[in-house]
Amino acid sequence: MPQTIVEKIFAAHRRDTPTPENIILDLDVVMCHEITTPIAITDLEARGLDRVFDPDKIKAVIDHVTPAKDSKTATQGKILRDWARRHKIRDFFDIGQNGVCHALFPEKGFIRPGYTVIMGDSHTCTHGAFGAFAAGVGTTDLEVGILKGVCSFRLPKTFRVTIEGELPTGVYAKDVILKIIKEITVNGATDRVLEFVGPVVEAMSMEARMTLCNMAIEAGATCGICLPDRTTAEYLWPFIQEQYDSIEAAVTDFARWHSDPDAVYERELTFDVSGLVPQATYGFKPDEVKDIAEMEGTPVDQIYIGSCTNGRIEDLREAARVLKDRKISEQVRAILVPATPKVYAQALDEGLIKVFMEAGFCITNPTCGACLGMSNGVLADGEICASTTNRNFNGRMGKGGIVHLMSPLSAAAAAVAGHITDPRKMLAMGAK
Amino acid sequence: MREFGGQALFLDRDDINTDEIIPAKYLTEITKMALQPYALEDLKLGGFDPRRDLAGKNVIVSRANFGCGSSREHAVWVFEVNEINTVIAASFARIFRQNMFNCGLLAIELPQADLDTLFNLGGEVQIEVDLAAGKLRAKGKRQAEFSFTINEFDRRLVEAGGWLNYADQHY
Structure with a gap:
């Protein structure tokens, strides 16, 4: 049966299907920051479950308020820092190395095509730019992710959003996504994936694709996603060169995640951006x-x-x-x-x-x-x-x-x- | 499994977001109880006074896309510590809806016509939730009964007392 990229990722990560509508996925990356993680940590401690499923698959950063502005934010940072040390989470980023999670973690090469990623942060959908299924979740989902390495999702339907034409001077991915959200509305894509395709997306840098996917949640979407290609492979090359003989080999391997030509979409939207002007x-x-x-x-x-x-x-x-x-x-x-x-x-x-x-x-x-x-x-x-x-x-x-x-x-x-x-x-x- | 239902608070607006339910400046709290005074502090709704209007309420009734925006589960916890056990709306944002079930609370979707009836019952409205039968019984100046369904998996989460309990038993 033909599949979309997200259906392929789900099939490759299926731990359980408790009902026909729900799936439990194995997670490749669980990302944590100091605002939504501390209550998960203290709850796990209180339950006598202070463990992590795999310290190498957990990435943590203090980013929302840093350096700490008061005693409360200092305490949140301390809870995350102490926990990361206690569980030998190597990829923990503190003052001096820290940055906004959805910009920092991609830079470190943590997100790869075909991955499943969660974080207690709604803009986790950003990482779909790499051809990963990446979704924002609440603290309880994060807590279960930390403990068990799984997360539950409803089987999503996909909107294919084709972006055609050529971006005019002074018009960017931000203008494109604002225009798309205007069209879809703030809840038009709830429980849906937005798959961004077409020549404009193919020509975009990873940075631009991240801007595009970042705001998928603002249309209600679970995830925005782009098909991983040469641009993806070149961005990731410093991190994957041990794994592949050449960039070409990586590109070929990434293509296995691409949606099948006859995959079924719930809705098709096409935007020609050649005439698009700056949006606000x-x-x-x-x-x-x-x-x-x-x-x-x-x-x-x-x-x-x-x-x-x-x-x-x-x-x-x-x-x-x-x-x-x-x-x-x-x-x-x-x-x-x-x-x-x-x-x-x-x-x-x-x-x-x-x-x-x-x-x-x-x-x-x-x-x-x-x-x-x-x-x-x-x-x-x-x-x-x-x-x-x-x-x-x-x-x-x-x-x-x-x-x-x-x-x-x-x-x-x-x-x-x-x-x-x-x-x-x-x-x-x-x-x- | 906890008891569901009680007196209703009507929030007649679409797209109530989690920043309005609990502003980010309070996310520096590290206990759920500390959030209690700040529920719905930034809600943009004419005539609404959270401290006056939330007292004694157990069920929130609202419109489309309730809980959109940030993933903060604080938006669910601040309801929980204010004795809110159920939110009824035309539709929910995905993360908020899942956060409710993950905490063992109910997020119930009703069709537009049923919601209109509920909003127009008049007086103080008391809502009974019969989860097993999938029925809501609402009594204000007038009475009405509504049928609802929830996702089977979400029902199991509620019965288990939340996703962590369920996941710890199954995975």
């Missing part, structure tokens, strides 16, 4: 999306460039295109949060950090921080933020704050203009 959200839901030009002049108080959606090196490069030799408006404050130490170091090497600093940005260490209103740039009541993050919920970045989601280029242009603007005008003017 209004309102308090990620499907409330408009052409950014329709929001021209909307005032902003803060610009935030970072997060698991858009804090990677390509994002910084694109933002820097309009920041070079320009200053941010006196009306705004602007924050750059490179997503990982590697991104930060690379941005330093490429002179990007200097561009951001000279433009007037504050640069913080890698952390999730203000994306969810935890630290490093929380909004005051009534303040407006142009942000490269993934959620514009009421109060998300601080009680009473308002968030407009957009691409890094659009956010940088808002910083310079002091209000929301079509970034392509500034690009056309070139560096000043």
Whole structure:
């Protein structure tokens, strides 16, 4: 019977089928951070079950609030740190090595095509960019994952999302996914997988594919997924060169996960992005999306460039295109949060950090921080933020704050203009 | 298995997200009980006052896509420590729904027409949940009975007192 990529991954990881609608999967990677894991750890301890199924398949990071901002966050970090040491979890990333989980773990080569991955974090769907089934779960699912190496799922149906055409200048994966969420709506893909295919996806870097998959959850989807190809193999090559004779061999092996040509999809959606313009959200839901030009002049108080959606090196490069030799408006404050130490170091090497600093940005260490209103740039009541993050919920970045989601280029242009603007005008003017 | 049902709290809005149920700034708590005062603090719903309106309630009745957004199980725990044992809605976000069953609590989906009837019963509404029969009996100014189904696996999780108990027995 023909299968989609996710059906193949499920078949290869099936531990049990307790009912015809549910499946228990063996997990390849269980990822942990300091916000949702400590209660799992203390519960396992209280039950006398303080064990881990396989320390090498568990990856842990302190990323949401780091360095700790107060005694409570210090305690959360300590619980995770002590646990990782106690169970000899080698892949534990603390201050100095830590970064936003969904940017850090892919960089380390932990996610491979065909893997099953869970984390107590809804944006775990990011890792579908590698052709893995990766899903956000709650703390109890995480706890069972840590203890038993399994997780339960309903058998998912798949939407095939074909992205055709060619991305115009100044338009990115972020604009594409915002447009897709607008079309599907915030719950149109609940209990579904979004399989992203087509020439635009094939031409995307791994960074762009991660941006695309990152926001699948904002349409309700369990996972976003891309078919692993040469781009995937080249990204992973430093980690898989012992395993394969050549990149070509890896590409051939990865192809076994590809959906069969006659696989069954519940729904087919096609987007031609050749005419797409920069997008942004209004309102308090990620499907409330408009052409950014329709929001021209909307005032902003803060610009935030970072997060698991858009804090990677390509994002910084694109933002820097309009920041070079320009200053941010006196009306705004602007924050750059490179997503990982590697991104930060690379941005330093490429002179990007200097561009951001000279433009007037504050640069913080890698952390999730203000994306969810935890630290490093929380909004005051009534303040407006142009942000490269993934959620514009009421109060998300601080009680009473308002968030407009957009691409890094659009956010940088808002910083310079002091209000929301079509970034392509500034690009056309070139560096000043 | 715990008892389900009780007095209803009506939240007449789609897309109530987990940031509204428990804002991220409280996720630094490391006990469930510490979350108790903050339930629904950021809910955007005209006239709603969480401290006044949540007291004495055991069942939340809402609309589509309840619990969307963040995976935080804190959104379920903050209900649990406020004596909420059941959420009834037109539909749920996947992670929230699973978190409810994983904690041995009920997330029940009702068709739109039934929900409209439930929302319009008037007065203080008391809801009885008969899990074995798949029936909800609601009594306000008027009465109504509704049928529901839940996924068989989720039913087993509820009967086991949650996913950890179930998984520890089976895997």
